[in-house]
Amino acid sequence: MDTADGKRFEPKILGFLCNWCCYAGADLAGVSRLQYPPNIRAIRVMCSAGADPAYVMKALLGGVDGVFIGGCHPGECHYTSGNYYTRRRVAMLKKLMEILGLEPERLRLEWVSASEGALFAEAIKDFTEKLKSLGPNPLKVKKRPGAVVGVKRS
Amino acid sequence: MAKCAEVVQDILRGMLRERLVDEVVAFGRGLTGSDILPLFITDEQDIDRIVTTSYCPSSLAKLVARYGDRNKKMAIVVRSCDARGLVEIAKRRQVKPENLYLVGIECYGVVREKRGEVYIFADKMEVDGEMMPLDEAALSPNCRRCEYPVPTMADISCRIEPEGDCLVTVNTEKGKAMLATASVPVQDAPPSDVAAIKERAARWQEKDFGDIKRMEPGERLDYWLSQFDRCIKCYGCRDACPICVCKECCLEPDRGLIKGGEYPPETLFHAVRLTHVGESCVNCGQCEAACPMEIPVSKLYHMLSKEVGSIFNYEPGLDIDSLPPVSMVDEEDLLKTGVDFG
Structure with missing residues (x-):
């Protein structure tokens, strides 16, 4: 899909990658020279549950096209249960996005272990394609009325 | 009398x-x-x-x-x-x-x-x-x-x-x-006679939520943005909400999440409140009653709590032993392997 100014639309993805699995998986994908789209900007978090729903919403409302959360497979969390919390939060966030009018497909959770570099590359490839067909985040192009800046107290 | x-x-x-x-x-x-x-x-x-x-x-x-x-x-x-x-x-x-x-x-x-x-x-x-x-x-x-x-x-x-x-x-x-x-x-x-009240509740929920659910996603986003644009960031909804009990609130400007000195605040202001209390909303209506700009916030929170409650099979405020669904993990979670809950 092309954007209004004629350029090819390249989605921006923000990734919250778990330090113990998905981040290492992404590293493996790089070391193994697997090709995947460069659309993802990774943030390393100590656990996928560290991706606070508020941060996810901040990214999406700030105009990021998609948010990717990578965590350990169930039963493999370094902190025993962080990924279960993430799964519940993502389920809630998807509903929240739907109610607000954002496509829930813009948020994606994947389990990627440290040995699954190929899976990580595949997931990013697939997510980028999905986002390309969805189009840009409506909030990126939306004209928001200028915020009224109050008097700053010094 | x-x-x-x-x-x-x-x-x-x-x-x-x-x-x-x-x-x-x-x-x-x-x-x-x-x-x-x-x-x-x-x-x-x-x-x-x-x-x-x-x-x-x-x-x-x-x-x-x-x-x-x-x-x-x-x-x-x-x-x-x-x-x-x-x-x-x-x-x-x-x-x-x-x-x-x-x-x-x-x-x-x-x-x-x-x-x-x-x-x-x-x-x-x-x-x-x-x-x-x-x-x-x-x-x-x-x-x-x-x-x-x-x-x-x-x-x-x-x-x-x-x-x-x-x-x-x-x-x-x-x-x-x-x-x-x-x-x-x-x-x-x-x-x-609870049946009559349930009927009334179902009718009004269908009316209030149905209007929003029937909108196209883009239209819905425009609707909420136009509502949030009226916000004067008085924190009335937060202060009136029985679920919002934090002593230090991340909506305060000194926490760095929401920029201070600006109104209407970023849409994030409302989104953060939704992520924090949405799943536990008891539909007391205090937020909407407190809002001087008449933003239909209680409709939004109630709608989210209904939707989230249907995934987690959870009704807020009825049973003191069932914890808020996004703040707990139960044994069934351990058996699920997929990325989707449910």
Whole structure:
């Protein structure tokens, strides 16, 4: 899909990658020279549950096209249960996005272990394609009325 | 005619006299006699000021959590949304449930504007002693969507009959002790007519939520953005919300998440509140009542809590042992391997 100014639309993805699995998986994908789209900007978090729903919403409302959360497979969390919390939060966030009018497909959770570099590359490839067909985040192009800046107290 | 007030006053007076509780929290007449305010009563003679009208200017649950001493034993006259709010607050350990004695009043809706002495019943209302058919438009919008007229989580629950009778039922062991000192007969009250209220709730939920659900995603986004653009960031919704109990709030500008000195605030302001309280919303309507810009926030929170509740099979405020679904993990979680819950 092309954007209004004629350029090819390249989605921006923000990734919250778990330090113990998905981040290492992404590293493996790089070391193994697997090709995947460069659309993802990774943030390393100590656990996928560290991706606070508020941060996810901040990214999406700030105009990021998609948010990717990578965590350990169930039963493999370094902190025993962080990924279960993430799964519940993502389920809630998807509903929240739907109610607000954002496509829930813009948020994606994947389990990627440290040995699954190929899976990580595949997931990013697939997510980028999905986002390309969805189009840009409506909030990126939306004209928001200028915020009224109050008097700053010094 | 003050309906049922004597019975409630009698129960509370007995509890206060017997030192079963240290303090009574209820709506009552202020000093001028015409205004209705939340009162924290420690003196027996002030019990006479308590009223049971269907005019509720604020949430007692929030006031108890914020201003109440949690080590004091308190009797609170609650409607079902207050009771559910207190259950949610207790889950967040801001009150000690063993110190709370809840006197419930069956509630078929409240009014937010004071227009004389109003009592709301299932299908009629009484304004200044005159009975008339129920005007649903006069009710607070959240009350029209409410499915819980009977405060089953309270220790005792009182039903006000249109004729002025008061039927008291006991829900817990604690409730029996509460009634021991009062000269109130406990009746085996016939079950309340909840079906009619459920029907009304379903009708209004369909109306309020259906309009939004039927919109295209882009249209829905525009709708909410245009609502949020009216926000003046007064923090009224947060301050009125019984679920928002944090002492340090991440919506404050010094936390760095939301920029200070700007209004309307970023949409994130509302999104963060949604992520924090959305799944536990008890539909008390305080946020919308507090909003000076009339943003339909309670509709938004209630809608989210309904949707999230349907995934997690969770009803906020009913059971003190079932924790908020995004803050807990249960054994079934361990067996699921997929990325989708459910």
